[in-house]
Amino acid sequence: MADEKTTDRTEPAAVERAEPALRPEPKPNAPDRILLVPYPKIVFLYPTFVTALVVAVCLSFVAEPLDRDNTFVAALSIVFQFVLAVNLVILAFDFPRTTSLTLFFFVAAVVMGLVLLFTFQPNLLPTVTGFLKRFRPLANPTFYWSLAAIIGGIYLVVFASVRFDYWEVRSNELLHHHGILSNIERFPAPHLRIDKEITDVFEFLLLRSGRLILQPSEERRTIILDNVPMIDKKEDAITRMLGSLQVRVRNEPS
Secondary structure, eight states: OHHHHHHHHHHHHHHHHHSEEEEEEEOTTSOSEEEEOOOOGGGGGHHHHHHHHHHHHHHHTOSOTTOTTOHHHHHHHHHHHHHHHHHHHHHHOOOOSHHHHHHHHHHHHHHHHHHHHHHHOTTSOHHHHHHHHHOOOOOOHHHHHHHHHHHHHHHHHHHHHGGGEEEEEESSEEEEEETTTTEEEEEEOTTOEEEEEOOOHHHHHHHSOEEEEEEOTTOSSOEEEEEESSHHHHHHHHHHHHTOEEEEEEEOOO
16 A cells, blocks of 8 residues: 555656646847837938038038139038938928839939039020029028037937937837836736838938837837837837747756
8 A cells, every 4th residue: 555655656757747837938039128218300300410510521621611613612512401401301291102202213313414414514595504603592600500509419419318228129028118207007018909101201211210110019109219210120120020939849857
């Protein structure tokens, strides 16, 4: 009878050791977390910022930056105004279709080419050349340095502010970090619905940005993140993360 009792005590332990454990493990190529940072539209003004810096540097080496008869100075001014005009159009309007983008670039390139042509070839059309001679919106290097400093200062404030307002996607939850004290809102990440929208072709070309629409499974409100840079890579990484959990059957060590 002692042997029977011993057998009864050992059988449950053997069954418990043999029972496999199911543990989800992330695949090696899936990221641990993904940061989603929506930016204001002012970030798309960086072509104007760069152009202002280049013009400021060039005019700093010119003896007479306000000389109306200096063709090089006039060309720099025209190029800067062209870039500024295109940038303002990008901020003011949306170009959701490639056709509209192509048409705008074509018209802008033709206008820019004609203005530069008549500027460097004054004898081609005397009437147009006479108008362009009177049209000399010149500015000294200080103006361009000041404009670049203003835009650069705004960029510093923007980059500092987004550190206190961003989203973090993990394999099991969606986190919203906001506020100076790092307040956190938590949403369930499993079964998270993700929609990507390219609302403006211009903005996509400048920063590869777009709109991400997140819909947590247990939340009624929809989370809309505009102007997320590198949106294709972000969407691909989120898709791989949320679909990367695989189940491995392993025996617990005895």
